[in-house]
Amino acid sequence: MKILYLTKYSRNGASSRLRSYQYFPFLEAKGISVSVSPFFDEDYLINLYSGKRTAKRKLLKFYLTRFFTLFSIYKYDRIVIEKELFPYFFSWFEKVLHQLKVEYVVDYDDAIFHNYDLSTNKLISFLLKNKINNVMKYSGCVVAGNGYLLVRAKESGAKKIVILPTVIDVDVYKAKNNYVTSKIIIGWIGSPSTFKYVKNSKSVFSKLLEKENVELHIIGATEDLGLGSNVKYLKWTEESEVALISQFDIGIMPLENTPWELGKCAYKLIQYMGCGIPVVASAVGMNKVVVDEGINGFLVREEAQWLDKLSQLIEDSALREALGKKGRIKAESEFSIQKKQAVLLSVLANE
Template identity: 25%
Template sequence: MSIESPGLITVAAYGRGAASARVRLHDWVDHLQIPAVSWEYAGTRDAAPRTLGRRLPAAVRAEVRLRRDACRVDNSTVLLSRAASPFSNGGLESRLLSTARRGVYDFDDSLAHYPDSALRRAWSRRRVWQRSLASADQVIAGNATLAEEARAAAPAGTPVTVVPSCIEPSSYRPKSSYEGRETPRVVWLGSPATEAFLVAVARSLRACLDRVGGRITVISAGEGPLGALAPVADRVTWSADALSLLADADVGIMPLPDTPFTRGKCAYKLLQYGATALPVVASPVGVNRDVVTGCGGWAPATDTEWDDALTEVLTAPEYLRASAGRAALAHVQENYSFASWEPTWRKLVLG
């Protein structure tokens, strides 16, 4: 972990395999080709005790390096995503941000309402968030809901600015045909932690898929039970290559329960579907509502509405699905691409 006065240091408690660190830090640095030093803790996809236990020597080395080097960043800009260590209560993050020449704190989840386990509460995400907000020169929130929470918790006068999770549409294979087919296909893209949101609407989805003879592709690193969807589901392990399968589906879905935590979600799945020119169906929760409306999609709020919405899109004429897919792509290109937000991000992070 060299710290010979780099201009920019990106810091996260996860490696590139974690969606948040990849989307909020690494994708920006890679896209803009900015020289930067990356502090990725132990480089894992998550910070679960079981995961870190398998890489215990790397985790110990990361803790030693972080605590040694946190006071040596005074000539650099530090861009911190959520937390620097899974074993911190905010003191480490506060030191990094306050010592840096410019300390920028970025977050994309409602950390004020994060559903921590009993073990995780020993190192509270909420306390890390609060102390980071108090120490940052600039706060970047993934959506307006998160920005409101940050403004309420941060010291008066702390600049808080929204920069959504952005995407490069040209990196995705666009859907080219919207013809009806014998076996319609739904796709859900997510993580082990969010599979519960899919399972919560499994019965409604299953009813629709049985009616139209369809199946669902589940792209995730998870392996948990899928409830009523299991007989009609095809699991695909998440990878960058797996994203090419999005264009083979007829519709992309993002169900969410309505809770204080989920209202802070940044709708990144919808942006990925949109970049693929897929019609979208999503719960109208938090920023999902704005994205699905902009994409010309469907926004079911109840189990019955989920069944009806999916049935409608899967049985719609080809021209209607094509229109919805193209509208989704246009909305993502105009409002959520790197090109749309590059000037703002550069100014906030690099000054």
């Protein structure tokens, strides 16, 4: 079988890496030939994360490259599209594929339909509010990362829908074996665009960091919280992320409670749990599926709860160990590529 993946980003783009690239070695081990054609290149990602704009002529090149790539689709047995063929453009090309009887697979790990139907740009909202519904409707199969995305796919009229959470390779993520430490590290991993959730909880960390034995580690964002030397800002790389997460004693995932957050797949929590780390997370969306209250972590709704649950974990190494070990078990059983690759293989085989 030959498969073409039309991803949004290169491997360093988190959604593309986790929903597509990390599966390639497993697919190739099954004798499947995988080709990949990202829409945006690596330079675009570098500019995106550093807040720089990409030149319009470069953006035009991305659209043209994707357009000409579509002429090669008949070389492949299966086409997998990450989210959409052309960002901020009509679903015309997905419709053409449908008319040509190309039963493409489309994958979602975010509520990107809200880029359009909830856009503050009235023209975008008017012209593209139904775009992703159409992309889903024209597909042969929608692969949804959580229940919120599944509901949207059903509403769109998608012919086939499969739930596939965002997962980790548990052979790469090693569980902690030492929960007794003189310094407690609260940790968060993410991108500059999602760092706003940590900033929203700044007052919580300000109070917790008054304790001499507490540090806050931020992986993937460099904006200074202004909370002093007990906050460490660490550069993200794919090679170093597991080692950096393994230094955490508590993993956090604060979120806002808006339609956009309901589409998120709680990947941070799964990463923490894969390392045997207890978690504290906002009681929003997929977080409520991943976190079993009081078993592998805590769900919180307000600042007082953040302070209470984090303080409990800071002060009780036995609690951290109990919750962390349960989290590792859940990561292995429900959120590992080892358990979920069969789901993807079934989708690709059109079973």
